[in-house]
Amino acid sequence: MERLPYILVLVAWGFVSLGHLLPDVIGERLRSHLRSVAGLAVAVHAITLVVVGAMAPYETGFPEALSAASLGVGLAYVAVANQRLRALGMLLGPLALVLLGTAQVVPHRTVTALQQTGVSPWLPIHLGLMFAGLAGFALSFVVGIVYLWARKRLKQKKFHGMGRLPSLELLDRIQFRSMLFGFVFLTLGIGAGGAWAAASLRDAWEIDPKVWFTLLIWAWYGAALQVRLVAGRRGRWTALFSIVGFGGMLFSLVGLNFILGGWHAYGG
Incomplete structure (x- = not known):
């Protein structure tokens, strides 16, 4: 670099x-x-x-x-x-x-798939979409933390430091929209990654732990949106889903590739 x-x-x-x-x-x-x-x-x-x-x-x-x-x-x-x-x-x-x-x-450490298959036109598309999704989830994560903190302070009637914060309603709206943004781009990123894998890795991608963990994260955020849009659970529920989901995203990015290996693993 x-x-x-x-x-x-x-x-x-x-x-x-x-x-x-x-x-x-x-x-x-x-x-x-x-x-x-x-x-x-x-x-x-x-x-x-x-x-x-x-x-x-x-x-x-x-x-x-x-x-x-x-x-x-x-x-x-x-x-x-x-x-x-x-x-x-x-x-x-x-x-x-x-x-x-x-x-x-x-x-x-270089990604194993790149060492063995080389670069595909799908690669920058896949990465760009995935990290656009990560940006949305990062914002939802941060807003979720602020929402829970502000909600607790208001319940305790401790208003010091609250003047600079948006209302809980606005925070909730931001965390939902940023989560939806992240989910859309994560979905597109998974699709682009699937196209790259189909062209370069054939069936080998099916046993990659990172693929399945990413699908689990996708399902988690999908469930979060369903809980909000269908069940009407807002605010605290959205914040908790955001915090746990982003933790999973970071683990997938930083830890999973070292622990379980696979095509997304970081080689030498």
Whole structure:
């Protein structure tokens, strides 16, 4: 991975995170530029990923997966970084920073399927759709945490720090829409991955643990949407589904490929 652009993006996310976690350190004047800094970081990050992927398509592996996850979270940040929803950046900014920082220090391991089958035109489509879905789920995850925290504070009649937050109704609407966005792109990403597998891996993909775990996550989010749309369970239910589901997404991205192997496993 080319280090310099990623270092610049790390510095940008560090500044954004500092602006949310320790606002008095950088002052209100600099804080007004957080969204611009985040937008620039996302643009540089996206261009770098595309260039690196084009230069070395067979080398896509674990660091690139973490980096793309960070980009997805960054896109979620930019989507909500207006004045009314700025409090959500307190979690999204540091999450993007941690994911990208981890990508810079972990050993490089290439995805097994790329080592054995090479690059297909379906690959960038599959990855782009999957990480767009991850961005939606990341936003739903963060909003879910904020929703549960705000709901608890209101029940306890502790209103300190609540003035900057959107209403529970708005938070619930955001977490639902971002979950729906993520589910649609996850569905399309699974379809694109299936097309790639059918063309390159024949029947071998059917025994890949990552495929089945991803389908389990898809079913989980599908159940969450059904619970909301059919059973009418909103708010807390949606938040809990979002938090557990995103935890499964991160485990699938970071842990599963090392533990169970398969075509998605990170080789040497």
